Amino acid sequence: MSEGDSPDLAELAKRRGFFLQSAGAYGGVSGFYTFGPQGASLKDNIENSWRDRFTLQEGNMEIDAPTIMPEPVFEASGHLDGFDDMLVECPECGESHRADHVVEDNTDYEEAEGLGPERVGEIIEEYELVCPTCGTGLAGQAIEDFNLMFETNIGPGSSSPGYLRPETAQGIFVEFPQLAEYARNQLPFGVTQVGRAYRNEISPRKSLLRVREFTQAELELFIDPEDGEGPDLSSVSDVVAPFYGVDQQEDDDSDPLEITVGEAHERGLVADPWIAYYLGVAAEWYESIGVDMSRFRFRQHLSGERAHYAADCWDAEAEVDGDWIELAGFAYRSDYDLSKHDEYSDEDYTIFKQYDEPVTVERPTVDPDMSALGPEFGGAAGDVADALEALAESDPDAFEDAGEDGSVTVDVDGESHEVPVSQTGFAVEEVTESGEHITPHVVEPSLGIDRALYTVLDHCYREDEVDGEERTFLELPPAVAPTTVGVFPLMDRDGLGEHARDVAADLRERGLSVAYDDSGAIGRRYRRQDEVGTPFCVTVDYATIGEAEDASEGAPGTVTVRERDTTAQRRIPVEEVPATLEALRDGELSFSEL
């Protein structure tokens, strides 16, 4: 099924400086890559393009959180337990298995992960469980914990453990109370972050596609779960993409549905309107950075595949080297994350939502007479008072039925206490409520930048023939190409070099990324730029300096502009070069219009 890495691309990536394995001088270390000059620039451009589309154009706000967070953050997020795998190795065949899965599959225990490794080891012995692969008994084998998070210590000693974040999202969630303040407590609002995340993968594979340190671009969109309206889909409703829903996946004969985002939502295939909206945004964005949309699809997670918190989840996938790889996930996380941090921390992770009209409600309250309860119940008096308050809320009739002279009974620590109603200060008050606290739900488009970069390289890789010579080039969109324009003197003599340097300087001043090259033959220089995806080259020749031998060589004061994809050339006046190239880069002008 897999055809493996495309060798030509891997070779080009290393030779031309897109990416290489890190620390090769020391034998290299699996799962870490260094982006070379071309790769770093391409990555920057992709990130900035993402920023423009998902932050600026959407009116969202970007933050930049630390990559190391203290342990309690990951206790709350569930990564400390959930990211922990219990592995047991077979003494006979050497296969590693999830110990909790072995227990769950062969006993009545469910959720074995919560039992802890010791108990799981005992159960394996009690039930004489065997290796699923070869049938050898697993009793007595060590249960090893393997947590996919990189651990470190904050400050000296080990009293304050911290972890490198396994996703950027938690950095947004933990700061929600303050972020809501920045958003003036108005839902919906979105917070983005681009940054590194770390996972200590057991077995990194496939070049950049599965690594231990990677870059994520995430958007956490906080929405009001009671507001059914959702976003205005009109700007993306006509975007067409393949939708591979659960039904199509489970039916062997079904292909993904090639439909518009609007239709996918109307049919109920993509139920949540926010998910639908960002699928549309993402499809357009992936196309803009050079992903081949005929090798792209949205795939819905099967029920067993979804994370515990996700009500629905769609992935963006691309076909690379014969496999479909995950480029992004679009998850409806409900209130899972905010509720967890609300529970584990001292902060309030809710939003106060004002009603259109204040409402007046009758609320039963108590105001216990502590001067009476104190002597009566001693140290338990405080708990009794709390129990009275709880009783008033849950069963106000108990007070009403007992009447002024009666008493109510509350249980504290298994002991029944009788309290005269007159001492409880029970009353039904009219309270005006102007709103309520709600926990926002979260819609999360989460993209892998490294995978996007690899996919773009793979999808833009071209080989063709020019004048009988083989040519390799990257058909990168001008907006993301590491270099926008190569500038060459036809020869480095007769003042051509000086003129070309001036042209390059003017272009750089304009903010364009320029490669200047005066070495060797002109054709060789064109090919060099082709290989790193430079979309345009400008060449200064004798016509530019007014010394062409005849008019057929070009009008005085003009240069040639050459297009990468077609190798076609046009002449334009030298003074128009900066503005023209800028327009070409920004897509405001196409080469054929020159």
Next chain:
RNA sequence: GCGCCGUUGGUCCAGUGGUAGGACAUUAGCUUCCCAAGCUAAUAGCCCGGGUUCAAUUCCCGGACGGCGCACCA
């Protein structure tokens, strides 16, 4: 983590129990000048550790790294 295969200049490869050769690329010179031309020269390599041997890049063992398969991927 397990199994199979692999690792030779920057890149792609050949080869050998007596420390290596090509192609492409790079640099310099001559020449040419709008699509990888030619000539000359230069730079540059046997993944790491241990063993066997007079001698190991080569054979053996271990490791690292890579590819594929299995497992894993909240």
